[in-house]
Amino acid sequence: MTTDAGPPAAGPSPVTVELLGVLGYGELSAFDRLAEDARAAPTLTGRAQLSTMAAAEIGHFRLIEEHLGASGVAIADAMAPFVTLIDSYHASTAPRSWLESLVKAYLGDGLGADFYREVAGWVDPDTGDLVRRVLADTGHSAFAEREVRAACEANPHQRDRLALWGRRLLGEAVTHAQRVVAERDELAEFIVLGSGAKGGVAGLIKTVQVAHGRRMSRLGLS
Amino acid sequence: MTTDAGPPAAGPSPVTVELLGVLGYGELSAFDRLAEDARAAPTLTGRAQLSTMAAAEIGHFRLIEEHLGASGVAIADAMAPFVTLIDSYHASTAPRSWLESLVKAYLGDGLGADFYREVAGWVDPDTGDLVRRVLADTGHSAFAEREVRAACEANPHQRDRLALWGRRLLGEAVTHAQRVVAERDELAEFIVLGSGAKGGVAGLIKTVQVAHGRRMSRLGLS
Numbered sequence: 001m002t003t004d005a006g007p008p009a010a011g012p013s014p015v016t017v018e019l020l021g022v023l024g025y026g027e028l029s030a031f032d033r034l035a036e037d038a039r040a041a042p043t044l045t046g047r048a049q050l051s052t053m054a055a056a057e058i059g060h061f062r063l064i065e066e067h068l069g070a071s072g073v074a075i076a077d078a079m080a081p082f083v084t085l086i087d088s089y090h091a092s093t094a095p096r097s098w099l100e101s102l103v104k105a106y107l108g109d110g111l112g113a114d115f116y117r118e119v120a121g122w123v124d125p126d127t128g129d130l131v132r133r134v135l136a137d138t139g140h141s142a143f144a145e146r147e148v149r150a151a152c153e154a155n156p157h158q159r160d161r162l163a164l165w166g167r168r169l170l171g172e173a174v175t176h177a178q179r180v181v182a183e184r185d186e187l188a189e190f191i192v193l194g195s196g197a198k199g200g201v202a203g204l205i206k207t208v209q210v211a212h213g214r215r216m217s218r219l220g221l222s
Numbered sequence: 223m224t225t226d227a228g229p230p231a232a233g234p235s236p237v238t239v240e241l242l243g244v245l246g247y248g249e250l251s252a253f254d255r256l257a258e259d260a261r262a263a264p265t266l267t268g269r270a271q272l273s274t275m276a277a278a279e280i281g282h283f284r285l286i287e288e289h290l291g292a293s294g295v296a297i298a299d300a301m302a303p304f305v306t307l308i309d310s311y312h313a314s315t316a317p318r319s320w321l322e323s324l325v326k327a328y329l330g331d332g333l334g335a336d337f338y339r340e341v342a343g344w345v346d347p348d349t350g351d352l353v354r355r356v357l358a359d360t361g362h363s364a365f366a367e368r369e370v371r372a373a374c375e376a377n378p379h380q381r382d383r384l385a386l387w388g389r390r391l392l393g394e395a396v397t398h399a400q401r402v403v404a405e406r407d408e409l410a411e412f413i414v415l416g417s418g419a420k421g422g423v424a425g426l427i428k429t430v431q432v433a434h435g436r437r438m439s440r441l442g443l444s
Contacts, residue, residue, distance in 0.1 A: 028266075031273050035257030044250075044298040044305070048283065051253050055280035058273055065270070076266040083266070 011071025015190045016123050020064050021078030022086075022180060023134075026112060027061040028079070029086050030054070037101035046098070049143040053105055060134045067130045082180065089176040093169055099151050099158070100165055103219065106144040107169050110215045114208045122194030145218055152220040163221040170212045174205055233293030237412045238345050242286050243300030244308075244402060245356075248334060249283040250301070251308050252276075259323035268320065271365040275327055282356045289352045304402060311398040315391055321373050321380070322387050325441065328366040329391050332437045336430045344416030367440055374442040385443040392434045396427055 012020065034054035041047035065075040095101040113135055120131040152159035181188045181201055192200040198207065216222045234242065256276035263269035287297040317323040335357055342353040374381035403410045403423055414422040420429065438444045 028270060028273060031277070032257065032261055035254065035276065039254060044301055045296070048250060048287070048297070051250060051280055052284065054257065055253070055277035058277035061270065062274065074267070075270070079266055 011073065012068070012124060012127050015186045016127050017068065017073055017078050018081070018184060018187050019119060019123070019190070020068055020127070021075070021080075022082050023112075023116070024061055024064045024068075024075050025079035025082045025086050027057045027064065029090055030108060030112070031057040031061065033090050034101075034105055037095055037098075037105070040098055040101065042098055046143075046147070050101065050105060053109070053141065053144075063130060063134055067127065085176055085180055085183075089172055092176075093172050099148060099162060102144040102148050103162055103166055103221075104169055106141050106148070106219060107166055107212065107215055108173075109141055110211065111170075111173055111208060114211045118204060118207065119194065122190065149218075149220040159221060162219075163216065166212075166216050166219070166221050170209065174208070177205075233295065234290070234346060234349050237408045238349055239290065239295055239300050240303070240406060240409050241341060241345070241412070242290055242349070243297070243302075244304050245334075245338070246283055246286045246290075246297050247301035247304045247308050249279045249286065251312055252330060252334070253279040253283065255312050256323075256327055259317055259320075259327070262320055262323065264320055268365075268369070272323065272327060275331070275363070275366075285352060285356055289349065307398055307402055307405075311394055314398075315394050321370060321384060324366040324370050325384055325388055325443070326391055328363050328370065328441060329388055329434065329437055330395075331363055332433065333392075333395055333430060336433045340426060340429065341416065344412065371440075371442040381442060384441075385438065388434075388438050388441070388443050392431065396430075399427075 011017075031054045034050055034057065038047050038050035038054060041050060061075075068075050068078055093104060095104050116131045116135050120128045120135070123131065148162065152162060178201070181191065188201065191204060195201075195203050198204070213222065253276045256272055256279065260269050260272035260276060263272060283297075290297050290300055315326060317326050338353045338357050342350045342357070345353065370384065374384065400423070403413065410423065413426060417423075417425050420426070435444065
């Protein structure tokens with residue numbers, strides 16, 4: 001938004017808009033999938049918990065929307081280029097059970113947080129603040145951790161199947177992220193420059209893999 | 223929650239727990255329906271707006287959950303008796319188009335607010351405060367108003383069909399509310415006592431009808 005009092009503030013760069021478009025549609029689509037999965041909850045308590053996780057995604061989405069809006073960028077325009085690929089990720093990872101839903105919600109939230117954490121230092125200070133605010137708003141996933149751990153402890157066969165599921169989620173996320181970057185030269189360059197000594201896209205994937213492994217352990221899946 | 227320092231605070235009465243159970247499941251099921259309707263939005267902007275309305279229902283739900291939880295009542299237990307009837311309301315009013323979704327979201331939010339407004343004065347002060355906090359958290363519905371008005375102005379046939387839909391929503395809501403009350407003597411008595419000179423259940427319905435008519439006007443549907 002501009003005012004009559006002076007020149008408009010420098011908005012996010014085009015590549016930052018792309019990045020926020022990916023994150024924004026990531027949140028909106030996660031909301032949609034979590035809300036659908038919540039419907040299949042075996043208890044009202046579980047349904048309320050997953051619905052609360054879904055609603056938190058919209059809280060994040062709104063922060064990104066306001067941030068872009070302040071620079072005159074409509075979030076719908078920023079998100080549009082990424083809808084097909086992110087929808088394709090969700091289509092390829094549709095949970096077939098309540099426990100698969102919980103594992104996906106938990107690991108998906110974690111993957112998102114990893115990504116936010118890495119990029120927070122690569123963007124302009126205002127966008128960095130936004131990203132840190134989104135990161136600070138967590139704590140909805142203890143429920144998923146508890147439920148999945150309990151199910152795994154009770155049934156080793158279940159644990160093995162969910163461990164496979166967790167690895168598949170990471171694989172699909174990485175494949176789809178690579179496709180996003182492959183289609184966007186500026187985004188690839190931004191990651192290479194941002195990650196610096198950490199080794200570009202490959203380094204970012206490695207970082208995410210290590211954190212994913214830790215989350216698998218917390219779920220009792222390693 | 224009780225402390226060692228003294229006797230537990232007086233919690234909500236059994237009939238207040240019933241009331242909060244109705245409201246709580248009303249919010250949780252509204253979240254679920256709005257999230258599903260959001261998926262059918264014709265634009266990303268519309269999808270984000272309806273998703274935001276859905277997330278706001280979870281905000282209300284959480285306030286009720288915390289309030290009941292502070293008195294040691296699990297919201298799942300308070301809601302359980304009302305799931306079938308409220309689900310039946312939603313099944314009988316499934317929108318068949320995006321505009322029907324918006325009309326239902328807008329009028330449904332209004333019906334909820336009417337009900338909160340009436341009962342805020344009939345309950346214990348703590349619960350009354352809660353109800354007023356929920357009421358104060360509004361302002362997500364301007365979008366629905368704008369979209370529906372524009373569609374009605376552009377197409378009188380559309381307006382007539384949506385006006386019928388709006389009247390049907392009120393009819394179904396009243397029918398289902400009467401069934402809830404008919405099965406719960408204490409709730410009926412609570413409303414009769416609370417409404418006093420306003421005329422009990424019939425008076426409450428009349429109040430809601432008048433407010434519904436005003437909302438229909440704001441949508442351009444009268």
